[in-house]
Each structure stands twice: as C-alpha cells, then as structure tokens.
Amino acid sequence: MNGEDVVTTSNRRPSGRAWVWAVGATLASAGAIPAAAQQPGSGALDLETAVRTALDRNPQLRAARFGLDEANEQVSEAWGSVYPSLDFSSTYTRNVSPAVNFLPANIFDPNAEEGELISVQFGADNTWQMSVNLEQPLFNAAAFIGVGAAGRYKALQEESVRGQAHEVVTRVRESYYGLLLAQEQARLTENSVRRVRESLTETRALNQAGLASDYDVLRLEVELANLEPALRQATNAVAQGRRQMGIDLGLDAEATEALSVEGTLAELDLGDPSANSPANRQILSFVGVPWSDEPGTPELAEMVGRRSDVRQLELTETLRHTELRLEQVEYLPRLSFFGTYAINSQQNGSPEFFGAPRAYSRNVGVQLTVPIFQGFQRDARIDQKRAVLRQAETQTELARSQGTAEVRTLLEQADEARERAAGQRLAVTQATRGFDIARAQYREGLGSQLELTDAEVALRQSEFNYAQAVYDFLVARARLDAAAGQVPLVGEEMGGGDDA
Secondary structure, rough: OHHHOOOOOOOOOOOHHHHHHHHEEEEEOOOOOOOOOOOOOOEEEEEEHHHHHHHHHHHHHHHHHHHHHHHHHHHHHHOOOOHHHHHHEEEEEEEEOOOEEEHHHHOOOOOOOOOOOEEEOOOOEEEEEEEEEEEEEEEOOOHHHOOOOOOOHHHHHHHHHHHHHHHHHHHHHHHHHHHHHHHHHHHHHHHHHHHHHHHHHHHHHHHOOOOOOOHHHHHHHHHHHHHHHHHHHHHHHHHEEEEEHHHHHOOOOHHHHOOOOOOOOOOOOOOOHHOOHHHHHHHHHOOOOOOEEEEEEHHHHHHHHHHHHHHHHHHHHHHHEEEHEEEEHOOOOOEEEEEEEEEEHHHHHHHHOOOOOOOEEEEEEEEEEEOOOOOOOOHHHHHHHHHHHHHHHHHHHHHHHHHHHHHHHHHHHHHHHHHOOOOOOOHHHHHHHHHHHHHHHHHHOOOOOHHHHHHHHHHHHHHHHHHHHHHHHHHHHHHHHHOOOOOOOOOOOOOOOOOO
C-alpha cells in the first residue's frame, strides 16, 4: 500500500452522494452511521484499520454527516419555491342563529308604510364551502437564486464533512504514533530496569568476593530505585494513550482496555522502507503527500488549494456572493399564474353533504407584483451583504497565506526529523557497542561501575531519542497531509458538490 493507493487524485468534482461515499470509503452506505456500529475485531490494530474504524465510528464525523443531511433537505425545500403550489380547503358551518338584517319593507311590499323595516335572514342553517387554489410562479428571480444558494450551502457542508474527516484521520494517526512512542518508552525503561538488576546482581556477587565496593552496590540500588517509578509512569502513559485512541475510534471501555497497535518505532527504518516489517511498511506508506529523497519543494499553491479550511472559506465566499445577488434581485418584479375552483352549498334543516342548491365558481389569472419603495431597507441589506462578502474574501486570502506558511514549516520539520532519525540510528549502534564493551570490561575488572552505569544511560537515551525522532517525523507527515488537503482514505476532490 502506498500514498497513491489511498488518495483519490481525480480532478473531477463528484456529486454530493459520491463525496459521502468517498469520505467514508469503508462504510456500507453514505447515510448516518448507526450508534450501535460493531466494534473492531480482536487483536492488534494496524494503522489503516484504525483509521477506517474512526471514519466509521467517530462521533464528530457522524454529527458532521447529519449536518450534510440537513443541507440536502434545504436544497429540496428551496426548490419548493419554484414548483407550483396547490391548496385544497373545505369548511362546514352550522348557523345556530342565522344572521338577520333589516331592509325597507317597501322593497317587498310597495304598499308598506314609509320607514317600515322588515327582517331578512341571510344564509341557511347549513353552509358548505370547498375550494382548490393553484399558483405557479412564472418569473421570480429570488426563487431561482435561492435554489442556487441552497446548493452552495450544501457544497459547503460537504466540504465541512471532508474537513472533519481530515481532522479525525490526522488525530487518529497522531494517537496511533503516540501510543507506539509510549509503548517504546515502556519497553526501553523495562530493558533498563532489567539491565540494572542484572548489573546489581553481578556487583553484589563481586562485592561479596571483595572485588567491588559497597559504593558500587549502593549506586546501582539508587539507579534501580529511580528507574522503577519511571517504569510505572511509562506504563500509565501507555494506558492513557489507549484511552485517547479509544475515544477517537469511538470504542467502548472494554474494547479500549484491550486495544493494541501494530508496529515498532525502534525497528522502523526511514532510510530503507523495504527493510521494515509489514506493519512498519504500512505505517511508512500510509501518507497522502508523496515524499522521496529527491530535493525540491512540492507545488505549494496546489497543496494549499486542496486544504479543507481554504475550500470552506472559498465556498463561503461564493455563498456570500449569492446572498448579495439574492438581495439585489428584490428590485425585480414577480409574475405568477393563479387559478381557483370553488363549490358552495346551503341548506336548511338537517345537514346534507353538499346537497342542493350548489354554486360553482372558476377563475384564472396572472398577478404581477412590482416592488417600488420599502423605506430604503433593501439598499441597507445590499450594503450589509456586500460588507460580509468583502470580509469573506479577506478571510480566504489570509487562510491561503497561513496555509502556505504551515505547509512550508511542516516540510522543514519532516526533513529535520528524518535527518535526526538517521543520526540517532547511528548513535544507537554506537551506544549498544559501548554498553557491551563497558559491561565486558566491568566483568573483567578493567572498568568501573560508574562507566557501566553511564553506558547504560547513554544506550537508553539514544534508543529513546531515535524513537522520538521517528515519532516526530511521522507526526509531521500526518500534519503535512492535513495541511496539504491530501489525507489517506479521504478523497482529494470532494468538496465542491453540485451547485444548483
């Protein structure tokens, strides 16, 4: 497995659905992951399996996917303002006391006296009404631009999911490397304890034979007393690393306690990847940005352009521009078609569903609305949106500059850590040889116990320094992948989505 195997390099921007599939390459579908997702299998986890588990189970990433689901539904909602609307309504009214008005009596009886009034009942005991109303926008610029704004918001949410996936994968990689370093510290400290105990046993025997002083024994006893608490601290650091990684992987407490990872920093050879064990080879090949011994700086502009934070700001800038246009088109007229079909029925006595007599009405028309004056509110809103757009443009430019600086720094840190590891690897070889010589001389009575102790401390320190240098290199590589927007198992070109 290599960096090219795990990073999508297509320049085509896939649809939102394709992006959701790619960001969780290990998932069964692009939807939300059930909270009761299965725990990873027993046994030591390799790096790729740990990352896939996090992409499947990490709570923050699952929450980001729910945000994308909301954005998809907002797009559907925005299209509703373009489609026709159809309403049906029906009412029944029982007039317990029908309305009565008074009219001049001579309307009905010419012989009635002047000024005489007669009561007239309006309406019947039962009133039925039913209507169907249809409205279809013919021209409404705000509706169509609103659909575009919803599509751009969806694209922003897609990129947000991608950025969250970058953070999760990078954090898991750092936790993985940190656990390896903690395990290495515990192993080295345990080896030191074992060597000091062996030296203490030999020195006590020599002391009893009169070949070593009481001070030599005392010094080793003090050294052992100092190392045993350090061993306990190293063991606790391993447990703490497991718990942190268990949180990132979304594991329960039982699975976290049994968590173990594959690979050994002390045996990891940065100079010759083929000379490593399969687990260490996978650790070295699990990168997004390809690297080699060849001099030269990668294309920084291209790397910064793939950063998720830069893309999110670019998409935010596009969204702000769309919002500005949405305010500007409020000056344009709106044209819509409408139609109505209605039925009315009234009866006295017992109610009869839409019984006779019935009256029908049908009408269609076109409505034109021209906005003329709203107290300068639209002008103020346009100026507000224009200021927000300028702010977004400034933030995007700042993010590009900061991204370029971060990528440069991480490239330098990775190169420095790699050179330091090469030097420390030689130091380990020399310190091992020095300790063997000091121990042999001490056994033969040609060297002092102080020389042996110093040689043991130098060996332990050089071994840890090498592991630390390898750890620093791997962490710098993980952060470089995130800074360059090329994180393994997360697609490279996934943030654009399909604008409406």
